Each structure stands twice: as structure tokens, then as C-alpha cells.
Amino acid sequence: MTNADIAAAFEHVADLLEYRGDNVFRVRAYRTAARTIDSLVEPLASVRADATRRLTDLDGIGADLAGKIETLLDTGRLPMLEDLEREVPAVAFDLMRVPGLGPKKAKALVDALAIESLAALEDACREGRVRGIKGFGAKTEAAILENLAFAADPDRARLLWSEADEIATRLLEWLRGCPAARQVEAAGSLRRGRETVGDLDLLVTSDEPVAVMDRLVAWPETADVLLRGDTKTSIRGPRGVQVDLRVVPAESFGAALQYFTGSKEHNVRLRGRARDRGLSINEYGVSHLDAAGEALPAARLSGRTEEEFYAAVGLPWIPPELREGRDEILLAEGGQLPRLVTLADVRGDLHMHTTATDGEDTLTDMVRAAVDRGLAYVAITDHGQRVTMAHGLDRRRLLAQWTEIDRLNESLAAEGPPPIVVLKGIEVDILEKGGLDLPDEVLAGADWVVASLHYGQNQPRERITARIIEAIENPHVAVIGHPTGRLLNRRPAYDVDLEAVIAAAARTGTFLEINANPWRLDLDDRQAAAAKAAGVKIVISTDAHSTRGLDVMRCGILQARRAGLEAKDIANTRTLAGLKKLMKKR
Ligand SMILES: [Zn+2]
Ligand SMILES: [Zn+2]
Incomplete structure (x- = not known):
């Protein structure tokens, strides 16, 4: 345990005590101790080891705190902190990490609005329910909304891809409204579809760069101008995201788009490949190298489009999602790039909730929305009874829902071929002690069973792995939902031997999910x-x-494309008949 670890533990204790409404002096004692320890150059362990000194000699460290420091040094744990953590609802930790929300405000939110997640807080802000709480106001509400994205990562909040995409979409539209801007594109990790995005990199071709820069600065959501130049301007946009906009000449647009899309590893490999061929590549284009290895600027080969750019180094165009410096260049060279799955390939959606458990919309609304999105089949998979928080379904309520689904399917088919088929499903819970939260004889009546692990996520690796593999071996379980349980920026994956899970899935013909929720993207x-x-x-x-x-x-x-998956690798690109054929026998 370093000083920083111990200081953090005391800070955490202070937060939790404050959340609980403890004596202010007690809270302050822990904060003071944390500060003392944090500013200490010498490790606490050596202060303690020194026979001539005592921990209590340190400013603000009494006998009680000294004892706790010793416990932390000896065991790496603090039982008192663990007790507090159990007492305070899990969501409080998330809330307290939102900049501007201390323990008191977090508690007020939980008490007044029964907030259960950061997403729920976001909704409450958007719906204007937060401003009414005592001590809050419209300004605080707006600030919370802005800071939410930074809640989870104390070092450097990266936006979720979907959040970055929303911002980029608005900004690109704004820039395209500028008469001086010709081509306007986003590059960077956003274009590669990475699950989280740091900065936004935008490229524009124009004969009037100044007008384009003016347009960016005038964007109503520009919070701050960080750098203003002739070819590059950087601003801070909503949620603190940095936007770098570069204006490039049209003849270099493809080269620049390639260069700023990255990744770094991909570009390094591409540069090496170019060098081997006597070429030099950079954000301006491809050039020949002279005998001394210097680029010949006059001999620029291409750079107008990415296709030209890749062709110049003897490769077909590589989809941005694959440009991570893994094996994509080898595959491209051998003509073996996958034909990546697209949204249009998807025919069904096999995991969704309704008002029967924790969904916001009814069965009929969900099905109607799925028809609007052109889906041919959906599975309704509300939670099983273990998920009490979501009012999970017991046998009786599940069978009632299935009757409702039967009726819905009948009415959909009343006037000719139905626009959609609704599968009777369930998201069963993989129980802490093993087994599922509904018996096999009930599951046997389902068309589609998702099995997911929501509880006991802190169990040791062998336990968690065994629980999931047991579910995989159940003949009724079609797919394992969000197999690692991670929540981006919020919660790491549980400890699971995924290799063993994959092997069991392969052996039994069980599917594994890519949960498309932008917070999950699980599998990655x-x-x-x-x-x-x-x-x-x-x-x-x-x-x-x-x-x-x-x-x-x-x-x-996007995640599937980054994995190099094709339509044939995805079960729900099949027709319903095709899907059924692919499902394991039971
Ligand atoms: Zn679910
Ligand atoms: Zn779930």
C-alpha cells in the first residue's frame, strides 16, 4: 500500500461518512489525515519501521488513525471501510464521482428521486426533475448533465462512442452549413468505431480556411477556443471534449483522412511497408524516396482519396474499424479482408425488456418500434425473478406474458403474412450459488433463453466461470448475455475465464452476445x-x-466490425428459420 492508496482509502471513508450524515468533525479528521498522508514524501511504511518515530507524530494522525494505517499496511484492507461500503447504495459511489456532486448532493438525489444509476440521473436532469430539489437549481442541473460524462473516469474521461458520435454529428452538420467548406469528415477513433473516444479530429477541404475556422469558433456549443491557426483550430466543445479541426488541400484529403484516422500502430506498419517499396507516406500523400532516403516532394503519387492512397502501397482500401495494427495489413495483402457485417444485415433483435420488468415501454410498443426498424423477428426477454430490483418475472407472470405474446402474434398474422414474429423469451439469471432462477420445465416453453449474470459479480474467477459454463450446458439456454458484465467508465468486467467460456459455448453450440448497449459493448x-x-x-x-x-x-x-465479423458469423442476420436451425438442440 502506497501513501496514495492509504490517502485514497481515508478520502473514501470521509465521503461515505458524510454521505451517511456522520459528525462533521469525524469526517474532517479523515480528510485532514488523507491530505497529510498525500503530501508526505516518505512512505508511511518506513515511518512505521523506524523505531525512533511514531505514526502519531504526524500532523492530524491520532491513535485511532494510526491503527487504521497499520491495518492497511499489514492487510491492504480496512474493515471499517468495507462495512461502510456495504451500508451505502452502490449508485452513491458513481454519483459522488460526478464533478460537483459531493456526498451531500448525492444523498439528496438518492433520497428525493430514488436515483439508481447515472443513466437515471441523466434522465432526471433532462426531464427537469433535479432543479426542484432543495439546494439544487437549473444551473446545477445543467452542470450535472455536462459533468456526467466525466463521472466514472477520474483521470481522463473518454466519451462513449455514442456520445462522441452525437456531438460530432451536430458539429459536422454545422460545418457543412459553411459555404466555404467542401469535404467535411470526422477521422480518429470515432471513425474507427472505438468504444470510447478521446478527442474529435475533423478534416475539411476548403479554399478559404479562415472562413471554416470562423465557423467552428462560432459553433453555439463551442465553450472555449484552445488554439486558433491557419490550418488547425482546436476548441473545447460540450462535455469538455477537445475538437481539432484541420483544413487540408483537396489533393491531400485522402492522405490526411487516412493519417488522422489512425491508429498509430496501423500507420506505423503502413509506413514501414511504404519504405520497403521506396516510398514515403505522410498526411500529405505518397512520395518516392530518393537515394538518400529523402522524400521527393515533386514526385507525389497520390493522396486525393484513401483508395488511391492505399493502392499506392499495393493494398486495397481497409475499413477504418480494422485499422488497429493487428493483422489487417496481412489480410489486405492476401486479398482476405473480411466483408464486414452491416446494420442492413440484421434481421432480428433477441434481447429486450418491457414494462413487465424494468423496461419503459410496453410489449406492443416495443414490437411496433421493431417493425418500424424493419426487423423480421424479436425476442422479448424480461428479467427472471432473481432480479427483484427490476420486479423480475416469476413463473406465473412469465406465462401470462407468453399468453399475451401468443395473442399478439395471432393478431399480427390476422391479415396475411405478419410483419414480424415475436419470440417468447426470458433473460434468466445465473444464480450466485449456480443454476438459473427459473426451472427447466418453464424454460422448455420458451422460444429463446438469454442467460446472464447480474449478482455475485465479486466471486472468485473459478466460481463465476463455473456458473456461466453450467448455464451454457443447460440445453434451453440459447445465448449468454453480456458475458463479462463490464460497464464502460463505470465498472470493470467480473473475473471470468473467458477462454473456457468460449470453449464451452463452442462445444455446446451456445451463442455469445455482443450486447450493443454503448455502456456495455460486451463481448468487446x-x-x-x-x-x-x-x-x-x-x-x-x-x-x-x-x-x-x-x-x-x-x-x-461497429464492435462486430472491429472484431472482423461477417454477416455469416452473426446468428441474428439469419432468417428466423435459419436462426432456429443454428440453435442448439434441446
Ligand atoms: Zn437485459
Ligand atoms: Zn442483463
Whole structure:
């Protein structure tokens, strides 16, 4: 345990005590101690080891705190902190990490609005419910909304891809409204579809760069101008995101787009390949090298489009999602680039919730929204009874929902071929002690069973792995939902031997999910690629809890593309008959 670890533990204690409404002096004692320890150059362990000194000699450290420091040094844990953590609802930790929300405000939010997640807080802000709480106001509400994105990552908040995409979409539209701007594109990790995005990199071609820069600065959402130049301007936009806009000549647009799309690893490999061929590449284009290895500016080959640019180094165009410096250049060279799955390939969505549990919209609304999105089939998969927080379904309520689905399917088919088929599904819970929260004889009546792990996420690796593999071996379980349980910027994956899970899925013909929720994207790109390599079919599902939740399918598609998946690797690109054929026998 370093001084910083111990200081952080005391800070945490102070937060939790304050949240609980403890004595202010007690709270302050922990904060003072944390500050003392944090500013101490010498490690606490050596102060303690020194026989001539005592921990209590340190400013603000009494006998009680000294004892706690010793416990932390000896065991790496603090039982008192663990007790406090159990007492305070989990969401409080998330809330307190939102800049501007201390323990008191977090508590006020939980008490007044029964906030259960950062997403719920965001909704409450948008709906104007926060400003009414005592001590809050419209300004605080707006500030919270802005700071939410930074809540989870104390170092450097990266936006979720979907959040970055929303901002970029608005900004690109604004820039395209500038008569001086010709081509306007986003590059960077946003274009590569990475799950989180740091900065936004935009490229514009124009004969009047100044006018384009003016337009960016005049964007109503520009909060701050960081740098103003002739070819590059940087601003801070909403949620503190940095936007770098570069104006490039039209003959270099493809080269610049390639260069600023990255990744760094991809570009390094590409440069090496170019050098081997006597070429030099940079953001302006491809040039020949002279005998001394210097680029000959006069001999520029190409750079107008990315296709030309890649062709100049002997490669077909490589989709941005694959440009991570893994094996994409080898595949491109061998003509073996995958034909990546697209949103249009998706025929069904096999994981969604309704008002029967924690969804916001009814069964009928969800199905109607799925028809509007052109889907041929959906599975309704509300939570099983273990998820008490979401009012999970017991046998009786589940069977009632299935009767409702039967009726809905009948009415959909009343006037000719139905626009959509609704599958009777369930998201069963993988119980802490093993097994599922609904018996096999109930599951046998389902068309589609998602099994997910929501509880006991802190169990050791062997336990969690065994629980999931047991679910995989259940003949009724079609797919494992969000297989690692991570929540981006909020919660790491639980400890699971994913290799063993993938092997079990392959052996039994169980699908694994790419959960398309932008907070989850679980499996991630590498894991999904590993599943494919093992012969496991993937299901991309939205896990929608509202009709608009169905729109996140594209985020799942991006993740699948980053994994190099093709339509044939994804079970829900099949027709319903095709899907059924692919499902394991039971
Ligand atoms: Zn779930
Ligand atoms: Zn779900």
C-alpha cells in the first residue's frame, strides 16, 4: 500500500461518512489525515519501521488513525471501510464521482428521486426533475448533465462512442452549413468505431480556411477556443471534449483522412511497408524516396482519396474499424479482408425488456418500434425473478406474458403474412450459488433463453466461470448475455475465464452476445474475434429498455466490425428459420 492508496482509502471513508450524515468533525479528521498522508514524501511504511518515530507524530494522525494505517499496511484492507461500503447504495459511489456532486448532493438525489444509476440521473436532469430539489437549481442541473460524462473516469474521461458520435454529428452538420467548406469528415477513433473516444479530429477541404475556422469558433456549443491557426483550430466543445479541426488541400484529403484516422500502430506498419517499396507516406500523400532516403516532394503519387492512397502501397482500401495494427495489413495483402457485417444485415433483435420488468415501454410498443426498424423477428426477454430490483418475472407472470405474446402474434398474422414474429423469451439469471432462477420445465416453453449474470459479480474467477459454463450446458439456454458484465467508465468486467467460456459455448453450440448497449459493448472486439476463431456464433442484441433503445444496434455492429465479423458469423442476420436451425438442440 502506497501513501496514495492509504490517502485514497481515508478520502473514501470521509465521503461515505458524510454521505451517511456522520459528525462533521469525524469526517474532517479523515480528510485532514488523507491530505497529510498525500503530501508526505516518505512512505508511511518506513515511518512505521523506524523505531525512533511514531505514526502519531504526524500532523492530524491520532491513535485511532494510526491503527487504521497499520491495518492497511499489514492487510491492504480496512474493515471499517468495507462495512461502510456495504451500508451505502452502490449508485452513491458513481454519483459522488460526478464533478460537483459531493456526498451531500448525492444523498439528496438518492433520497428525493430514488436515483439508481447515472443513466437515471441523466434522465432526471433532462426531464427537469433535479432543479426542484432543495439546494439544487437549473444551473446545477445543467452542470450535472455536462459533468456526467466525466463521472466514472477520474483521470481522463473518454466519451462513449455514442456520445462522441452525437456531438460530432451536430458539429459536422454545422460545418457543412459553411459555404466555404467542401469535404467535411470526422477521422480518429470515432471513425474507427472505438468504444470510447478521446478527442474529435475533423478534416475539411476548403479554399478559404479562415472562413471554416470562423465557423467552428462560432459553433453555439463551442465553450472555449484552445488554439486558433491557419490550418488547425482546436476548441473545447460540450462535455469538455477537445475538437481539432484541420483544413487540408483537396489533393491531400485522402492522405490526411487516412493519417488522422489512425491508429498509430496501423500507420506505423503502413509506413514501414511504404519504405520497403521506396516510398514515403505522410498526411500529405505518397512520395518516392530518393537515394538518400529523402522524400521527393515533386514526385507525389497520390493522396486525393484513401483508395488511391492505399493502392499506392499495393493494398486495397481497409475499413477504418480494422485499422488497429493487428493483422489487417496481412489480410489486405492476401486479398482476405473480411466483408464486414452491416446494420442492413440484421434481421432480428433477441434481447429486450418491457414494462413487465424494468423496461419503459410496453410489449406492443416495443414490437411496433421493431417493425418500424424493419426487423423480421424479436425476442422479448424480461428479467427472471432473481432480479427483484427490476420486479423480475416469476413463473406465473412469465406465462401470462407468453399468453399475451401468443395473442399478439395471432393478431399480427390476422391479415396475411405478419410483419414480424415475436419470440417468447426470458433473460434468466445465473444464480450466485449456480443454476438459473427459473426451472427447466418453464424454460422448455420458451422460444429463446438469454442467460446472464447480474449478482455475485465479486466471486472468485473459478466460481463465476463455473456458473456461466453450467448455464451454457443447460440445453434451453440459447445465448449468454453480456458475458463479462463490464460497464464502460463505470465498472470493470467480473473475473471470468473467458477462454473456457468460449470453449464451452463452442462445444455446446451456445451463442455469445455482443450486447450493443454503448455502456456495455460486451463481448468487446478482441473477445468477439476470439469467439469467432473458436467457431462460436455471435448474437448482436440491443438489450433495449425502451423503444429508442432499439437504435443502439449500430453500436453493436461497429464492435462486430472491429472484431472482423461477417454477416455469416452473426446468428441474428439469419432468417428466423435459419436462426432456429443454428440453435442448439434441446
Ligand atoms: Zn442483463
Ligand atoms: Zn437485459
